[in-house]
Amino acid sequence: MFLLRMAFRNIFRQKRRTIITGSSIVGGFALAVIFIGWADGSYNGIIDQFTRTRLGHIQIHERAYLDRPSLYRTVDDPAAVGAVLDGMGEVESWAPRVYAAGLAGFGDKSAGARIVGIDPRRESRTTRFDRTIVEGRALGGPEAREAVLGRGLAEILGADLGDEIVLLSQGADGSIAEDLFTLVGVASSGDDMTDRTTCYLPLATAQEYFVLGDKVHEIAIVVTRLSRVRDLSEDIAAELADPDLSVAPWQVFAKSFYDAMQADKAGMWVILVVVVIIVAVGVLNTVLMAVLERRREYGLLKAIGTRAGRIVRLVVLEVLILSAAAMVLGAGIGLGVNAVLAGHGISLGSEFTYGGMVFDTMRSEINLRSFAIPAVTVFVAAVLVSLFPALKASRTEPAQTMRMH
């Protein structure tokens, strides 16, 4: 208590210095809060868009499908899985999919194709598939003999809307599957590789074509909150209680994308280092000056029987009190700025693309970690940096300092 009182009064004693030290902490802290909130907002925006518009946040497959995809590894009762998902409040929507490889041909041209069976209504609700249609229209009813081609694939085949495409593949029963489909639309997902290879069919049409019955290969799920994806995956798995199924969050089924995002997030460490430097310079300089000016006081305290450790605590405590106050202020500023950036976002002026997705506005995110990480950093930095002046103060030689008249 007494030490606290001394520390407080010492802080108010040197207003100018307190303001300088304090504002460097306020500035560094607010900067970090804003930066992390902004970075999280941007990355989560990218992640959300990427997963939401293509893969889904969570996917359900047969246990081994992700490692070794095969026509035969199926979710056998998608309706039952769907019923479970419909009962979960945090599941926004879900879409079943069938995947197989085949050969697409038109006229004398042919190309390898990834044939994807989708439920047009569900897919549009879940991944906004309808928005990727750049020519023609989306697939009609689930049993229509229609196809949508990726733009690149349509170009390779030289097929136009209304043309009849031949698809050649193999059914689950081993039979040769060969059929004609009317090209009703061209899709551009933003990813050229996907668009050069993908052929979309209505789900029931694809199931019949591949002799799959009601089975599907994948159920893609979009949830209401990105941050809940991992927990929700576990909840879904528990709810399904089916050892033959795997429920994977996007971090697992899109591991390379996740790794790329993690690597980009490393930028946060750079800003933290900058903050540490700002705090270090602001604190070290002023505290060291204060300590040198007060040498006689520390000398006196030591002479009359104060242990060195108590003086260390006194100096560190001063810095801690100042840091805490400065962080409250910095948090206020950071919160204000992030609230504005989260609400309005920043228009990038021109669009930019990342992994084939187009962005024109970036938003901040207000989350706990954008405050907690800088707070811990500033505290640790302030304590470590004040330790040097504090030790210096504690080593004051009373015999020498009390001689200075």
Added chain:
Amino acid sequence: MDKGTDHLIVTESLAKDYFDGGAPVPAVRGIDLTIEAGEFTAIVGPSGSGKTTFLNLISGLDAPTGGKVWLKDKLLSGLSGNELSDFRRDHIGFIFQAYNLIPVLNVRENIEYIMLLQGVPEKERRERVGEILKEIGMAGFERRFPPKISGGQQQRVAIARAMVSRPELILADEPTANLDSGIGAELLDMMRDLNRRTGMTFLFSTHDPMVMDRADRVVTLHDGRVAKDDRRART
């Protein structure tokens, strides 16, 4: 190695060389002195004769380069840093020539400080501070801060701070040098009065003839050695 004696302070061939750019500067060159409990002793001598150095060796603020100091039978050189801190806190009261008080602590807190370190309960601290403030004629100044009181008043508070925890020894290095002679005399009379009533031992250095006149014993240093040791009858 502790000494079983009744003396409060014993020094044996006490010596201190400072090193100024490699060359030793002898400040104290072998002092053998005993101080008894209850004495009111002045250390005098010309500037540079080693008075401050001697006092610093006795309190352990400085380490000797030769010889030994026993205080209350404790060999000071045998104590660790924290032990020495605690020893000073519990057994020695300090009065310096100036800058005796912590500017961010008010008069009460300055006086309380050592008792706080000692863990004296709040109620007792308050009582003792009240008593001693009356004794030094500064009742009512509890909440003043040091920069807001006169130099003489600051020295009185320093005396109160030094005495309030009832140490056996009060060390004062030129306690009156910064004061007008009238105020210095007053202060000195106060210290001697406290010495008589409490039996606390006072050891101080001074240039001031007025201070010497009031001492029971005057030890004169010259070039780091004891040149004269006068005991007088108590007046």
